[in-house]
Amino acid sequence: MRRYALAGVPLFVFLGLALAVGNTLYREASDGYSPAALPSALIGLRHPSVNLPPLAGLGKPGLTNTGLAGSVVVVNIFASWCIPCRQEHPTLMKLAQDRRVRLVGINYKDDPQQSLAFLRDNGNPFAAVGTDPDGRNSIDWGVYGVPETFVIDPSGRIVAKHVGPLDESSLANEIAPAIAGAVASK
Numbered sequence: 662m663r664r665y666a667l668a669g670v671p672l673f674v675f676l677g678l679a680l681a682v683g684n685t686l687y688r689e690a691s692d693g694y695s696p697a698a699l700p701s702a703l704i705g706l707r708h709p710s711v712n713l714p715p716l717a718g719l720g721k722p723g724l725t726n727t728g729l730a731g732s733v734v735v736v737n738i739f740a741s742w743c744i745p746c747r748q749e750h751p752t753l754m755k756l757a758q759d760r761r762v763r764l765v766g767i768n769y770k771d772d773p774q775q776s777l778a779f780l781r782d783n784g785n786p787f788a789a790v791g792t793d794p795d796g797r798n799s800i801d802w803g804v805y806g807v808p809e810t811f812v813i814d815p816s817g818r819i820v821a822k823h824v825g826p827l828d829e830s831s832l833a834n835e836i837a838p839a840i841a842g843a844v845a846s847k
Contacts, residue, residue: 702803703819706812708736709801712793716768718777724765726789729813733762733843735836736811737787737827738799740771741779743807749826750783756832757786761844765789770796782818811838814843 703709708729715723722728729736737753739746757764766787770774773792780790794801802811803822812821821839823831 668697703811704822705818705820707817708813708819709798711767711791711798713767713793713798716776716780716790716792717773719780719785719790721785721787721788724767726791726817728763728765728789730815730817732815733840733847734813735762735764735840736767736802736813737764738767738793738802738807738809740768740769740807741775742771743769745826746808747779749808749828750786752827752829752832753786754784756827756836757788759840762840763788765797766791767802768792769799769804770794772832810836812839812843815847 667750711724711729713724713792720765724736728734735756739749753764756762760801764786766789768790770793776792778788780787785826791798796804802809806824810823810827811819820843823835825831827836
């Protein structure tokens with residue numbers, strides 16, 4: 662009798678896993694739950710203080726608090742060694758053409774020469790690029806990986822955060838509505 666009970670253990674483990682997966686899939690389909698969605702504690706708050714030196718050789722300014730004031734700003738945290746950053750780069754080039762926003766970058770834990778080569782080879786969408794070689798400033802933003810993108814309204818409040826590479830869908834469904842709301846708040 663004991664053997665039969667032990668033989669049923671794998672079945673119960675499988676059923677438990679199947680129920681957990683089924684529950685997650687049901688929640689995703691019914692109420693938009695996403696286990697990948699990461700809420701930001703900074704939404705609605707003023708952006709962290711920033712005073713980052715420029716990327717040497719780029720010919721663009723660094724990033725300071727005054728560079729994030731008075732207009733709608735999109736801050737993209739990127740690195741040349743980051744494969745998803747390379748994937749999102751064409752989307753950033755498209756976003757840079759939007760005259761309603763100022764697109765700026767924070768270069769995260771990157772070699773300056775490799776960053777410069779990356780932007781020269783692929784195009785530079787940024788009006789300003791601040792370097793964060795040790796990642797301390799990015800930690801203040803709540804960043805734990807790259808790429809991450811923030812939308813800041815003219816008063817300096819963070820109104821949206823996107824974790825991961827931007828694509829046409831995230832640009833249209835997350836970033837563009839946040840930009841429109843920030844522009845309307847002017």
